[in-house]
Amino acid sequence: MPEDATRMIYKEYTKIVKAKYPLLVDRWPLIAGYNVMGGQFNNYLITIFKNTGNKATVSSSGINFSSATLGISDINDTNIETLRLRVVKDYGLQPRDSVVVLKIDGSNLNLELQKLLQKHEVVMGVIGMKIFLSHKGIDKSKVRDFKNTLELIGFEPWLDEDAMNAGVELERGIKQGFTDSCAAVFFVTPNFVDESYLSSEVNYAIMEKRKKKEKFSIITLVFEENGVNGTVPELLEPYVWKVPKTDLEAIREIIKALPLRIGDIYYK
The missing domain is CATH 3.40.50.10140 (Toll/interleukin-1 receptor homology (TIR) domain)
Structure with missing residues (x-):
């Protein structure tokens, strides 16, 4: 998993959460500490952030994604959410874990960060459900x-x-x-x-x-x-x-x- 992409996601997401929820940022999923694993599939980087709550230790590992493991031949705007749900299920992810499906050129970064924020707002109980x-x-x-x-x-x-x-x-x-x-x-x-x-x-x-x-x-x-x-x-x-x-x-x-x-x- 490219470290520069991981750092970019973390840096930009931290900015968003600090601006909106400054008193909660230290406990916020992903920001509070994570291990990361992921890999590339066609023109997308699929990154899994597993929440640890400990910033001191971060481990990283790669995944060889394929059409067989993902159940699709290509990723597009219509199937990203289906893909995300499959990754969550296949890797036994918990509510505080995160999956980011980022285009290689980073053009959908803001959209992915907003989806992360909406998910974590529910997890943190800051919006009514x-x-x-x-x-x-x-x-x-x-x-x-x-x-x-x-x-x-x-x-x-x-x-x-x-x-x-x-x-x-x-x-x-x-x-x-x-x-x-x-x-x-x-x-x-x-x-x-x-x-x-x-x-x-x-x-x-x-x-x-x-x-x-x-x-x-x-x-x-x-x-x-x-x-x-x-x-x-x-x-x-x-x-x-x-x-x-x-x-x-x-x-x-x-x-x-x-x-x-x-x-x-x-x-x-």
């Missing part, structure tokens, strides 16, 4: 079924009665729920009315969308009861909303719209 479930109280049992299903799949839904401890002021608790989340799902039944706490939740969702951009999704699901559809709040109309015919279809719409994905599947 919960899913806020917004609903009218009368629909609690319906929404709880969705919560239980999302948890079973591997997601982390936020439901007010479970997420807030006794004594927490409701408005502040709701606001914190949005801060901790990467998405808000609005269950718009005929009972859903854009007022009181539901009005606040609509406003908070839009605030988080403006702040987190592509890292936050607003997911609006319209449900029918007794031939009557729920009414989408005016402020949510600019965002895509769906009218699922079944709860299973609604779950699929949520999963497709989320900005996150769950990990590999293993035997229990």
Whole structure:
């Protein structure tokens, strides 16, 4: 593995993390210490940084990548993520480890560093990854079924009665729920009315969308009861909303719209 490429990745990534999270840089994955291994495949350098947390000792080893070991004949912009996931799985990498797939000319360095940052922000818990479930109280049992299903799949839904401890002021608790989340799902039944706490939740969702951009999704699901559809709040109309015919279809719409994905599947 070319040492100059490794040093360049480390140097440039350290600059980014220091600028954004100066108080966390000493504990940050890769920056806190690593061993490195990797090699070249066609016009790409594939580098694996295994987190050690010890800057004093760094070991380096080479890997002979081939079409047979990688499962592809060439690397391009459409299959880099598939390749990255394969390397993670084949080498038993942990969440604090990293895989950088760098073009020989370094032209995709900034993109790779941003992907590293997004991954490590999740690992370090500095960005919200919960899913806020917004609903009218009368629909609690319906929404709880969705919560239980999302948890079973591997997601982390936020439901007010479970997420807030006794004594927490409701408005502040709701606001914190949005801060901790990467998405808000609005269950718009005929009972859903854009007022009181539901009005606040609509406003908070839009605030988080403006702040987190592509890292936050607003997911609006319209449900029918007794031939009557729920009414989408005016402020949510600019965002895509769906009218699922079944709860299973609604779950699929949520999963497709989320900005996150769950990990590999293993035997229990």
